[in-house]
Amino acid sequence: MTEAVSRPTLEAVAARAGVSRATVSRVVNGGDGVREPLVERVRRAVEELGYVPNQAARSLVTRRHDAVAVVIAEPETRVFADPFFALQLRGISKELTAHDSQLVLLLTEGPEDHARVGRYLAGGHVDGALVFSLHLDDPLPGLIRGAGVPTVFGGRPGWGDGPRGDGPTVYVDCDNRGGARDAVRHLVALGRTRVAHITGPLDQTSAVDRLDGFRDVMVDADPRLIVEGDFTPAGGERAMRVLLDRCPEVDAVFAANDLSACGALRVLRERGRRVPEDVAVIGFDDMLPVAEGADPPLTTVRQDIEEMGRLMARLLLRGLDRRGRDEAGSTAPGKALGGAPSSLVLPTTLVRRASA
Amino acid sequence: MTEAVSRPTLEAVAARAGVSRATVSRVVNGGDGVREPLVERVRRAVEELGYVPNQAARSLVTRRHDAVAVVIAEPETRVFADPFFALQLRGISKELTAHDSQLVLLLTEGPEDHARVGRYLAGGHVDGALVFSLHLDDPLPGLIRGAGVPTVFGGRPGWGDGPRGDGPTVYVDCDNRGGARDAVRHLVALGRTRVAHITGPLDQTSAVDRLDGFRDVMVDADPRLIVEGDFTPAGGERAMRVLLDRCPEVDAVFAANDLSACGALRVLRERGRRVPEDVAVIGFDDMLPVAEGADPPLTTVRQDIEEMGRLMARLLLRGLDRRGRDEAGSTAPGKALGGAPSSLVLPTTLVRRASA
DNA sequence: ACCCGGTCCGGGAGCGCTCTCAGGGCGGCC
DNA sequence: GGCCGCCCTGAGAGCGCTCCCGGACCGGGT
Structure with a gap:
């Protein structure tokens, strides 16, 4: 059984390249302030030994992870079984990968x-958090803010946009309200006069919006034309x-999501109503x-x-960068330059198919 | 901005409890060999200071993560957009959580x-890997085996069950073949004589099975009654x-998955065939x-x-345990006792609804 | 020729933890 | 009562890395 041979350390690379540990470290981390021939030698040594930095040792001193x-946060099975999170995760993953960050899923x-989760976040094992919490009464967001970890929320959190505690709440969401308006306007434009709405569970901001x-x-x-649904068929x-x-x-x-629209479709068919x-x-x-x-x-x-996932990650990483720089150097004006991260609301588009 | 106050260290807890670092460490890691009154004192100090161990420092010495x-591995969007992975992840997450392990998603x-991915795995940042690779020609599994990281596969990998390289390939899958048999037998029992099959993409073992x-x-x-599909509607x-x-x-x-069955259903309806x-x-x-x-x-x-996800995680963790113990102590017989992890094939059940 | 500034490299401390090892205390047995 | 041995605790080294700082070296100005 290929016993995990002890992996090469900085020391080993240094020895092989005939330089000091410090120099190898510099090269591995960008190579600023090291002269070209040395850089080359070190690079080769790294290559030959198959050196990979020990992240644990690195985090220990840099306090970055x-x-x-x-x-x-997933109280119900249903939520997770739809492709929503999968796609979101994909977006997040892509963005994180591009910044050499890992994704720890909780x-x-x-x-x-x-x-x-609170303990883990407070434990300083990660640089930041992306949080999906669907329900208004979820205590998780509060816990997380308590942990003092930079956070971006997926979907508008229940407590509104205003600042609360320290710093503003940053989130990424789609324009639920605008999208709904577009949908209903379309129905009206079609000449419909008795337009009904099947809502989602009204303890979620997306449904409310x-x-x-x-x-x-x-x-x-x-x-009487507004009936509460729950996002399921x-x-x-x-x-x-x-x-x-x-x-x-x-x-x-107008159903608040596709799944409940499907349920509606079935009942309409059963009752002999033609759609559209x-x-x-x-x-x-x-x-899809x-x-x-x-x-x-x-x-x-x-x-x-x-895209929403990608943007969440981007917002978080940008915030982390800014934070890092602020701590290091200039006092204030970073904000004006990079711009403090603020929430993002993405546009929606109406996709016309056969049902309306 | 709540600047991340430097978190308490072992040293701090030790000082507060009036004991040594080593004793605190012992308590934090289970408390064996520390007398009750001291354990109590230390526990209280931990509580009061809100101490959370620094995982980086710990990994640095234990080489566990x-x-x-x-x-x-997800070449196609489609695959990821179905709830399959979401559920699998849930199972994995539950099991890992129960063992205080984190889930790093790649x-x-x-x-x-x-x-x-190969570099990351080889970098020794994780204790093991759970790998989903769908296609026969995927080079990823090979790379991963090369990385020398304990691995459990989700779904039977393409190269069959036999040993290859070091150690046997461990995977968890459902009984695709048996399940298919049950389905077709059911159709035959219904008196059907011209039974067709819409396959999945035949570069995936599940479709082949x-x-x-x-x-x-x-x-x-x-x-002529066998037509290749691709798992999509x-x-x-x-x-x-x-x-x-x-x-x-x-x-x-008999369609190789629900999605393609739905597509078939639609065409049947369109062509005026009644189902069932x-x-x-x-x-x-x-x-669902x-x-x-x-x-x-x-x-x-x-x-x-x-359940498949949960079992994958369990298999992996068990393997890690065994490995740890083997390295530490007794030479051979661990295998006989704990049982070397071997692949698992879960049964399937036929769910009767209206379509057959 | 001397000094001063700048650039580049190496030495060394230390991040927070675990783990070995030695030592102190105490009970049991002759 | 003395000694052996066991159980518990503390001291210390060191995991692999980063980063500060001091020294070497070079070039240009006086």
Whole structure:
């Protein structure tokens, strides 16, 4: 069994290149202030020995880890089973990789895990955190702010945009409200007059924002045309049934996500309503397998999930850089130059397919 | 900006508790061989100061990291966008958490990333690796074996079960072949005689194994009833069209996964075939939103994805333990006792819904 | 010829932890 | 009562790296 041979150290490389440890270190970390021939010699020695720096030793002194935690608070299975996080992770991973940072994934399974995550973050094992927390009453974000770790949130957190504690809350989200407005406007432009809304769970800001967008357009909507769903197909079915019972003449539905739109679609079919002739349907997310695979294919609001992930990572890394520089040198003006990281809201686009 | 106050060290705790560094260390790491009153004092000091061990310092000397890498080779977007990995990750995460290990996620975006992953793994930053590599020709597994890191694969790797290089290849997979057999037998039991198969991409072992299972039952199947798909709904549609054109009297379809089954369903509906009356359809995976949401709901073969993840992690950790013990003490018989980790193949179950 | 500034390299301390080893205390047994 | 041995604790070295600082060396100005 290939016993892990002790890997070469800086010392070994130094010996082989005939220089000091310090010089090798300099070369490995960029090579500033070392003359070319030496750089070359060291590089070769590194190559020949297959030297890889020991991250633990390095962190011990630099207090940097080149790693960020991604925290996904996931009370319900459902949430995680949709491709949302996968895409987000992809975006994050790409950006982190480009900056030689590692991605440490922390999934929480319930309240008992919160303490664990808090401890880990407070333990200073990572340079920063990217946090996905969906529910308004989630204690996790608070814990994390307490840990004093630079953090960027995925999705607008529940407590609003204002500063709280130290520094502003930084998040990346898509324009849920604007996207919803676009969807509803489209339905109106189609000549629909009885436009209903199947919401998401209203303890999540994304659901609330989409509802607000709906209301922005349907300013005096019949309250009976708004039914709370839960982002699942089953919830969409239930809501659609309620809707049809309450108000059989409904001629359009804006569902807060694609999954519930699918449920609605099924009920409509079952009840003999044609889509889009009798009832037009629009979803949200543009989850491809779902939206494209629906019958009929779903008109929906697209958000660029992967891009959101990428931007979260970028924001965090930029903040870390700034922080590093600030500590080191100039006092104030870094802010004016690099710009303090602030939240980002990405635009959405309406994707027209057959359902509306 | 809450400047990260320098966190308390072992030394500080020792001072506060009025003992030596070594004693605190012992307590923190289990407390064996320290008398109760002292343990208590130290515990209190730890609590009061909010001491968290510095993992970097610890790794530096122990050469353990309490972290494992999860490598997901992901040439195609599609693969990652299905909930498969999400569930797997969940299982892995749970198991690792229970053993106080961290999960470092490495996603590869193409060949240029392979070197990076290889370097990282060889760099000894993690104790082991869990690797998902789907394609037969993927060079990544080779690289990883080269890195000399304990590894467990997700899904049977392409090179078969035999030993290769050092030590046997350890993997966790579901019984693709057996599950396929069950599905096809069910169709036969239903009285269907012209049973077709839409395969997955045949450069993946899971697709090959499912095809083998199909053939096990349909020993002399008309080769025209086997069409290659690609695990996507679109691929399923294409395959189904081919099938109907070639052989209109087909009365059952076993699709290699739920997604392609959905595509097939759509084409069947479009061509006016009733499911299951005219054509029975079975999928594979039991991806809930897809299978349950299909019209009609899909009969399919379930595999416990989360459990597979959990078992991968368990296998790896067990291997690490064993390794640690072997190095430390007794020479050989550890193998007989703990049992060398060997591959695991989980059973599947047929879930009957409406489509067959 | 001397000094001064700048550039480049090496020596050495120390990051926070674990682990070995030696020593102190105490009970048991002759 | 004396001695042996065991259990517990503390001292100290050192993991591999970074970074500060001092020394060597070079060139130009006086």
